[in-house]
Structures are given as structure tokens and as C-alpha cells.
Amino acid sequence: MKWRFAGCVAVAVTALAGPALAHHSAAGIDRSKSVTLVGTVRQFGWTNPHSWMEVDVPADAGGMVTWKVEMTSPAFLVRAGWKSTTVKPGDRVSVVVRPLRSGDPGGLFVSVTLPTGQVLGERAVLPAPAPAPTP
């Protein structure tokens, strides 16, 4: 397969990354590994509670493998600089994910390199608490 393991590059996953995806447990994700997918966007879903992306990646044996990439909610993506139009079907991208432990072609989104060369993540930024009202 053309996608390659980036090895155990221990890119620190912030403590917030887990709960920010608080739809469900992420125990099936191997956070010790990164996989870089170089391929073509098949679909992109700008949806709640999770956005998602499907990326067609050429397989060594020929044909394509479709990777399912799980992302956080649009509200958090907007904080990281995303728009609903940031990626679209047909875009050539490079996507870094934390892969599923099962070995199935799927994983948790870390970052994308867009056709323009721009790199976007989904760093979950804590919302600013309301300032105390002045007396």
C-alpha cells in the first residue's frame, strides 16, 4: 500500500483531544502511531457531532483503498481555521491519522496538507470562560 507508517512519532495528543471527541470511546484508536495517507478526497462531511473525510489511497496490489477519517465537530474545526469548503471531493491531499488498532483502513484525524500546501489540524482550543462582570 502506498500509505506509510510515520512510525511511532509521538506527536503529543493533547489531553483535550480525547474528550473533545466525546461522542464515544476512542479506545480502538492506536494513539502511539501515525499514518500519512496520500490520496484523493472521496467525500467530506461537515456534520455534527463529528465531521469526517473519506480518502482514496492507491494500494500496492492495485486499485484503491478508501480510508475513513474521523474528525471533531465543525465548531472546533472552525476554531482551527476550517470552513465547510476547505476540502472537496477530488482534492489531492496528505492526511495524517492515528490508525485503528484493528488494522482496518480508518483512523482519527490529526492534520491535512491541502493542495495549496496549507496545513490544518483540529487542535481543540478550550473556549474562553466568560469574564467576570465589572461591578
Next chain:
Amino acid sequence: MKNVLTAAVLMLAATTVSAQAPPGAAAVEPELGVLAPSNLAKPRPKAPFNLTGTWFVDLNFPGSWRFGPPYPKLTPAAQVHFDASRKAQAEGKVYRDDIGQCWPAGVPLIMTRVWSIAMVQLPTVVYMVSGFMNSLRIVNMDGRPHTDPDLVVRSFNGDSIGRWEGDALVVDTTGFIDHHHWIDSGVPASDALPIVERIRLVGPNGTKLQIEYTMTDPKSWEGEWKVTKQWNRVDSRDMEIAEVVCLPDLNSHIPSTQSKENIR
């Protein structure tokens, strides 16, 4: 002519009365809903604070968004789930992740889902709507008792009654549903669970909200389980709640909820 009209009015009145109550029975005033203007207008002591606003769980507060560890001593029935959960976790697997399969998180977990919660306080009721799945909590404050146990429709967020007690809003919740409802991974909630929440505003000018939970569930653990959580008031527009629903076709795109490694 006048006599005819009088007779007609009397007949109409008799018909109306007979439609409302059986012969011989006293007419019963319908109980007022929490949004009935006359219920809202009833004289009540001034509320010590107003929860109305948007709140976001404080991830820097001890315990953050999880309910445990520590855990109370579990019953043998609950311990089976807990042990299976920890075994799965050690193997990098997901155990009974019902929320990932679109089951409601339920109280108390819905309160710490790392999504904004919109709260609207009226004299008779507090509505809490989580940004996660738009889960609705209704805390009735108009003096009514809990719903008759023979009539209550069990639910994931339960039947909540609130009252003011000093500087706290005390919310007593019963009537929980007993399946696919978890306090934490491997810790089941049963239909014997009541939860008492002491809600207070703390911090400078009430910009932080604390809830002290006291949970008892003799089917799942021994004694009282006390946990305190904190939320920050968030006022910016981008923290408002929005429509969020869990859909089967969405889940088909979310690999970690679909993995064959998950233990259902």
C-alpha cells in the same frame, strides 16, 4: 322568549358540567403546566441565582469530565461489567460504547460531554439542553412531587424536581432507565438510581457553576458515591448550542464506532 333563552342557557351549562365530571363528582381543577402564565406568576421567594446561560465543563477541574476513578465498591453484578471493561481497555478495545451507537448518554454523563449546555431558568422550571444530541433535562421547580412511580416514563435524564436550599439549587432525580445507561465505562446505572445534585454558582460574580453529585444505586454499588464537577460560563456566539443528532449514516463514516474489535 326570555324563558326559552334561560332554559337553553341552563341546558348548555348542565351539558358542559356533565362533560367535565361524572354526575355527583366534584370538578377537579387541571394542574398547571410550568409555562402556564398563572403558574409562572405565583408568588415565590426570590431565587438566589439565575443559571440562565451557556456552560462548558471545566476540564482543568479535578476529575475533569469523567465520573471516576475513584469508584465505589461495586456490586457483583456491576463488577462483571467493570472487569470486562478494564480487560477490553487493556487490549485496546471498546467495551459497550452505547453512546457511540447513538444511545443517549443520560444523567449524569450528559452533563460532562465536553459540549456546551444551554440553561434557561424560569420561576417554575429549569431547562438544560446539552449541545451533545440536544439532550433535554427538565427540572420542575413549581412544587410538584415526583411523577407517580406507576405513571413515570423512565428515561435517560430521569424525573427531576428542584428546590432552593440556602445558596444551592437542590435537584433530586429518579425514574432512570436501566439499560444502555452508564455512569462511566463499565459502571452501569440501574432503575434503582436516585441522584441528588447540589448546584451552586461560584467564582467571581458567579461565572463558574459547581454541581456536587450524590448517587446511590444499590443494584450497582454500595453506599453513596459523591463527585463534584465544575463548569465555566461561556458567552461567545461560537459556543452556542446547535442541532446535533446521531444518525446511522453518520456513524457509518466514523470508524471507531464501527470497528469489529468493539465489544457490544
